[in-house]
Amino acid sequence: MRLSSSSTLLAVSFLLQQQQQPLSFDDLRNAGTYPAVKQVAIIGAGAAGSSAAYHLRRFAAESSIAVNITIYDSNPYIGGRSTTVHPFDSPSQPPLELGASIFVQVNQILVNATREFNLSTESMMVDLVNNDDVPDLGVYDGTRIVLVQASDSYWDLAKLVWKYGLAPWRTIRLMRETVGKFLQMYSAPIFPFADLTAAVAQTGLADILAVTGDVFLGIGGISPEFSHDVIQASTRVNYAQNLDVIHGLETMVCMATDGAMSIDGGNWRIFAGMVEASGAVRALGTKVHAVRRIDQGRLEVEAGPTARDDVPGDNWTATFDHVVLAAPMQFTGIEWPSDVHRPDVIPYVQLHVTLFTSPHDLEPTAFGLAENAKVPRALLTTTPAEGMPGPDFLSISLLRDVVNPITGGMEHAYKIFTLQPVNATFIRRILGIRGAGEDIPKVEVGWIHRKVWHSYPLELPRVTFESTRLARDLWYTAGMESFISTMETSSLMGMNVARLVVDEWIGGAGAADRFHCLLKARLRSCS
Numbered sequence: 001m002r003l004s005s006s007s008t009l010l011a012v013s014f015l016l017q018q019q020q021q022p023l024s025f026d027d028l029r030n031a032g033t034y035p036a037v038k039q040v041a042i043i044g045a046g047a048a049g050s051s052a053a054y055h056l057r058r059f060a061a062e063s064s065i066a067v068n069i070t071i072y073d074s075n076p077y078i079g080g081r082s083t084t085v086h087p088f089d090s091p092s093q094p095p096l097e098l099g100a101s102i103f104v105q106v107n108q109i110l111v112n113a114t115r116e117f118n119l120s121t122e123s124m125m126v127d128l129v130n131n132d133d134v135p136d137l138g139v140y141d142g143t144r145i146v147l148v149q150a151s152d153s154y155w156d157l158a159k160l161v162w163k164y165g166l167a168p169w170r171t172i173r174l175m176r177e178t179v180g181k182f183l184q185m186y187s188a189p190i191f192p193f194a195d196l197t198a199a200v201a202q203t204g205l206a207d208i209l210a211v212t213g214d215v216f217l218g219i220g221g222i223s224p225e226f227s228h229d230v231i232q233a234s235t236r237v238n239y240a241q242n243l244d245v246i247h248g249l250e251t252m253v254c255m256a257t258d259g260a261m262s263i264d265g266g267n268w269r270i271f272a273g274m275v276e277a278s279g280a281v282r283a284l285g286t287k288v289h290a291v292r293r294i295d296q297g298r299l300e301v302e303a304g305p306t307a308r309d310d311v312p313g314d315n316w317t318a319t320f321d322h323v324v325l326a327a328p329m330q331f332t333g334i335e336w337p338s339d340v341h342r343p344d345v346i347p348y349v350q351l352h353v354t355l356f357t358s359p360h361d362l363e364p365t366a367f368g369l370a371e372n373a374k375v376p377r378a379l380l381t382t383t384p385a386e387g388m389p390g391p392d393f394l395s396i397s398l399l400r401d402v403v404n405p406i407t408g409g410m411e412h413a414y415k416i417f418t419l420q421p422v423n424a425t426f427i428r429r430i431l432g433i434r435g436a437g438e439d440i441p442k443v444e445v446g447w448i449h450r451k452v453w454h455s456y457p458l459e460l461p462r463v464t465f466e467s468t469r470l471a472r473d474l475w476y477t478a479g480m481e482s483f484i485s486t487m488e489t490s491s492l493m494g495m496n497v498a499r500l501v502v503d504e505w506i507g508g509a510g511a512a513d514r515f516h517c518l519l520k521a522r523l524r525s526c527s
């Protein structure tokens with residue numbers, strides 16, 4: 001805060017005498033003085049951190065507050081769990097999503113950002129060469145395919161109604177009611193929410209969160225057959241969890257597929273657009289090691305290059321008024337001051353994502369189909385019939401056809417989700433390739449890329465959630481993930497934290513008020 005001259009002070013005290021209200025920042029600016037520029041660090045450049053940066057800049061600008069934002073990420077890229085890789089590691093090949101792959105029409109932050117940054121969306125069904133008679137979707141229980149959908153709509157309702165009666169309609173109704181309740185979180189009186197637990201209670205979603213998916217669906221009159229064959233296939237591909245584990249709300253999120261889309265070139269482009277628009281200083285490939293409390297209660301962030309993690313001499317420090325932790329604390333490895341609340345460590349799914357290309361189609365007999373049958377392009381899974389072996393994967397999807405740059409031949413790009421590493425025996429089995437050993441010839445599998453994620457929490461039923469605030473000036477987004485874990489909900493939490501921070505600057509405990517107090521020589525009563 002600068003009091004640049006006595007004339008400024010006079011001008012400000014004149015304004016004070018004229019007004020009963022605290023000074024606004026415009027008043028201060030007109031009087032020729034400015035409050036100190038706010039310094040904010042955001043740790044994590046995924047959906048939550050990027051959205052926090054974008055909205056912080058926007059909300060601060062709306063209140064004429066100057067803010068410097070620094071966004072740190074240990075990865076060398078923006079997007080966190082939204083990231084892509086190029087087949088054959090060749091930038092000339094269109095990228096494939098390695099993490100979060102779809103969002104939906106009701107995801108208003110992502111949809112608005114898509115428009116603002118002029119990004120084009122991809123249809124979820126990319127045409128394949130010779131794909132005429134390949135069914136779009138099948139559900140496999142480890143022994144046989146229990147459901148096949150031939151058309152390009154997941155909700156091929158006519159067939160579903162024939163097989164499952166009213167369950168599909170009831171599910172859609174339940175899903176829409178649930179989405180309606182969730183959407184209250186974007187506006188007053190719920191938004192912004194300092195306390196996620198209270199916000200959830202206000203939405204009326206607590207009952208849905210308190211029970212597992214199978215209990216919730218049972219109460220809603222959804223038949224066990226439809227839940228098992230269709231809804232559980234969706235909870236397994238989206239969250240790697242069965243209906244007797246995942247809570248009712250996340251179960252409904254899995255069924256909210258209206259207007260599914262992804263960004264051409266990668267969903268991470270939304271978050272890159274947000275960071276760009278925020279004007280934040282980008283400290284990418286930079287791992288935060290410690291956050292310490294220093295003089296006057298400010299926070300010091302110590303960080304260094306991720307690549308030279310073990311060389312403390314390369315670290316540097318910077319001082320901030322606020323820090324936003326936009327990542328699950330349990331995976332950050334950051335040392336925190338003693339006054340910071342530590343969120344409970346919660347179980348996360350360890351998801352193995354394997355992308356590979358091959359000239360081979362999937363082998364029908366590996367999935368209980370006849371030799372001449374076509375394997376659906378998206379093969380989801382569900383639990384087995386009693387006493388039978390379950391599937392050893394969560395999903396196998398045929399993504400698109402790509403040209404192998406070495407052979408010039410056309411290959412299929414596949415994505416597999418599993419809870420265990422995918423080995424050569426598994427790949428040979430699903431492609432019907434002969435041989436043994438860990439090496440598969442390049443002519444059989446042209447390219448392979450493996451990634452293990454802490455993908456999302458085990459979404460166990462719960463009705464209380466971690467606070468958005470871990471200390472007076474330290475904010476937290478990842479409590480949201482036990483409620484719903486998606487790009488949109490992380491973005492919502494980033495926006496929420498940004499609103500809370502700026503409201504505090506504007507409001508009672510904010511800089512404007514402190515400045516007001518200083519001028520009235522009653523700083524002590526305003527501390």
Ligand SMILES: Cc1cc2nc3c(=O)[nH]c(=O)nc-3n(C[C@H](O)[C@H](O)[C@H](O)COP(=O)(O)OP(=O)(O)OC[C@H]3O[C@@H](n4cnc5c(N)ncnc54)[C@H](O)[C@@H]3O)c2cc1C
Nearest residue numbers: 044046047048073074080081100101102288327455486487
């Ligand atoms: C395989 C997979 C599929 C998914 N599918 C979907 C989907 O289809 N649709 C959907 O909406 N969601 C999906 N999700 C979930 C979605 O990706 C996440 O909910 C969301 O992206 C989380 O964003 P975030 O910003 O909260 O966290 P993250 O994206 O994890 O960002 C946190 C960032 O913090 C950084 N960080 C951590 N510690 C430090 C440190 N010490 N110093 C500096 N930086 C640090 C990390 O590097 C990371 O980039 C999927 C997730 C996975 C893994």
